[in-house]
Amino acid sequence: xxxxxxxxxxxxxxxxxxxxxxxxKVNRIKGGPSYSTAIGACIxxxxxxxxxxxxxxxxxxxxxxxxxxxxxYILEGTFAANVGGKKFNAKAGSVLYIPADVVHSGRATPxxxxxxxxxxxxxxxxHGRKVA
Numbered sequence: 001x002x003x004x005x006x007x008x009x010x011x012x013x014x015x016x017x018x019x020x021x022x023x024x025k026v027n028r029i030k031g032g033p034s035y036s037t038a039i040g041a042c043i044x045x046x047x048x049x050x051x052x053x054x055x056x057x058x059x060x061x062x063x064x065x066x067x068x069x070x071x072x073y074i075l076e077g078t079f080a081a082n083v084g085g086k087k088f089n090a091k092a093g094s095v096l097y098i099p100a101d102v103v104h105s106g107r108a109t110p111x112x113x114x115x116x117x118x119x120x121x122x123x124x125x126x127h128g129r130k131v132a
Contacts, residue, residue, distance in 0.1 A: 008125040011042040011049065023052045035130040036061035038116075042126050049122055055079070055114045060107030066128035070098040070120045077114035081106035103131050 006013040010029035012021065023041040031038030031053045037060060040053035055061070057077070072079075072095065079090040083097075083104045090096055090106075098104050108114035120126065 006042075006044045007122055008042055008044060008049065008127060011044050011126060014043060014045045029126075031055075032061055032064060032127050032130075035064045035128070044122055047122055049120050049126060051118050051126055053116055053118060055108040055116070057108050057113050058110040061105050063103050063105040063131040064128035065101050065103045065131060066120075066124050067100050068121045068124040069100045070118060072096040072098065073117045075115040075117060077112040078109040079106050079114045079116065080109055 004013055004015060008029070010027055012026045014021075021043050023043075026041040026043060028039060029042055030036065031040065031051065036055070038053040038055045040051055042049060042051040063082075072090075074090045074092050074094045074096075076092055079096075081088045081090050081096055081104065084099075084102045088096065
């Protein structure tokens with residue numbers, strides 16, 4: 001088993017025998033402290049992490065990248081995304097795939113918050129690196 005310490009500051013690290021988590025009660029961390037307005041819960045295991053994040057209407061994440069790949073499932077709202085120079089309006093039910101090291105950004109449209117579930121491998125933390 002990997003280290004019992006979470007890679008992401010403030011994230012919950014699943015311990016031995018822990019198999020059930022209520023995301024609303026786990027924690028509340030920033031999805032990208034230096035580049036994103038997303039806030040929510042994050043849980044890390046040995047090889048995967050998951051997070052449930054909310055991005056307030058009209059706000060977003062500046063261009064950034066990370067060395068781990070990411071999946072983003074939109075539960076509510078519309079996320080105007082840019083992944084590697086390709087633009088998408090991801091609505092509820094959409095899934096975005098972010099390959100490792102690809103610059104991406106996005107904003108919740110002004111009409112509503114965006115609620116999204118995301119999964120990443122634990123080769124790096126939840127947080128990426130802001131691109132200047």
